[in-house]
Amino acid sequence: MAAGLLAPMIRFAIDPVLQSQEKSGDLVNVNLSVDDITDTPQRVDWEVQQVDGWYESNINRTAWVYKDENGEIVALSPICTHLGCFVSWEGSEDYPNEFYCPCHDGRYYKDGTNVPGTPPLRPLDVYEHAVENGMLYLGEPKPREGA
Template sequence: MSNHEHQETAHRPVKRNGMSRRQFLSYTLGGAGAFMGAGMILPMVRFAVDPILQKKETGTFVKVVEASKITNEPQEFKFKIHQVDGWYISDPELTAWISKDSQGKMFALSPVCKHLGCTIGWNTEKNNQYVCPCHGAHYTQEGKNLVVAPKPLDEYELKVENEWIYLGPVMPNTRFK
């Protein structure tokens, strides 16, 4: 090795295989910052996602009226349901029109018009039909759409137990397809 080559290698910095002090501090501070950031963000994510992860209750039935009070003429009955929507808990009051069909089978219709969501009334025009006061939709006693509305009225799931009528969730009308 010549003198000149020796001088060049003497002035070159020594290459180390390890980590520099700057890299060590960078990694340490970056890791600590990420750990603290995750500690702050994880509770927020959990708060937002937790209601989605909770098990949904199956359709619960609500006791509404004694079965002996139901006639062939539709009657309006109000009832409350217990509702949990995320962290919001409420007990809204719902309405159902309950009657018997020509075979004596009981059914309950939702009062929500299928045209634009107004509340229908029974026999308001003395024509033995459900009528929407807002836009003039008409339905038969069993909920079949006659004028304006595109679909029949929805119905509640209904069961009779111990001479009481219980109503469940709303479903599309099963009488008309």
């Protein structure tokens, strides 16, 4: 019985992604086949329904999606953690292999970690993700600790 209680907790501790897979109702199919994800971040756009007090609306979401060196899928929020501008992969010719924010020259390494000395104080948020039938599903962007 103890083992039965423990098992779900271990799974929770090991991989938060598994957790989000369980309630994949919250995740949205973003129309991208996992086979089409490369090691170069690509822009993915999709729509989600949002009810926000007075308004019910479709809002557009965007992620930068790629596979890291271990083949793991990474989906980063494009919203600069400084003041919320839209960051682009290799958005500046001066900073190859980084995400770049055009507003105040904020920079992030490929894994989304903020480059010290530039305005952002924490990494780009990471979307919850899951894979089902070879398709990518994305959920909510989650903040991470500062570098």
